Amino acid sequence: MEIEELREKFLKLNFDEAEFHVDGDDIVGFARACGETASRYTDANDPDFQAPPTFPARFHGRRMLPRDIPLEGKIPLDAGKAVMPRKVIRAGTRLVGKSYLNEIYEKTGRSGRMIFLVSRMELFDEADDLACIVDSRMVVRERPRE
């Protein structure tokens, strides 16, 4: 896999769009699973009830990567997530998530060369305001040459 070729062909191009409905019960369940105790996250009757900042990490589009990305049969592993909240998200909101590859880079480690793919989903609310950005980092390991 040539890194420059991947960048040229796939960076910054939308490959997926999906719609999500923010459900109050899901917010409460997510918050409790995370160990949240603040009532604005765990009590739907709280006047400031809202999703915890990391809540959008649970949203997944129809595809995690572009359909024709050449991974040579390798399965990418989860290499972490980053959530960048831009607006408070409340129950009942409808969000549209648009995904594209924001970064493609390589590094070397004890196991050899690794290619990192950072899929970014930008979530827009009904006003078309950017509500949140979620980066999903995936790593593809190259089989080391012995």
Place this chain on the structure above:
Amino acid sequence: MILDLHSHSVVSDDGRAKVRNYCQWIRKKELPIDGFVLTEHRQFDDASDYSGLAREFDLTILKASEVETEYGHVLVFGVTPALVGAFDFTDIALPLARVLEQSERHGAVAVPCHPGRTRVGMCAHVETRGIPDGVRIVEVYNGGSRGSEDEAAQALATAQGYQGIGGSDAHIVSHIGRCATRFPAPVGTEGALVEALRAGEFEAMSWKSKN
């Protein structure tokens, strides 16, 4: 003065520690180091300014880089804008000879790190590529290396007459200060660090089993 010469903050893609949290940890745990050097992966973090944190915690915080070569990973101390332009820091297959040559030309010092590690350390490549010219210092204590990997690094240094430094290679807060380097005089700037390394008066230290 004791400095941890190898650490990563959240600026590195795999770093999970904020610089403030390193400072807090060093003071809370009363670690016997006077500061640390941020050696972010495949880049030089010119933008961040840690002078306020350095004053607040009375610590020396310096910046350097960790780049990747055909001989494994290499720390570069004394990075300047001109050196950043001299080769592509993001390239994972830089020729070590070029990194050494350009570092020397731009007043920096290049130090192969964790040389005992598989694939990303110099020892793994010496057998097939030979001993590279121009290396004077290697990292003999690395906080992320296994005992046998540090032993291999020390054996290489002894065999080749290299001097040795120590660094934690911390990516998380609790790993800072596991290994470090003692200098006989204060080192307060990147330039002073380069001078001290060139002067050759330093000693690698490890507290791996204690932290």
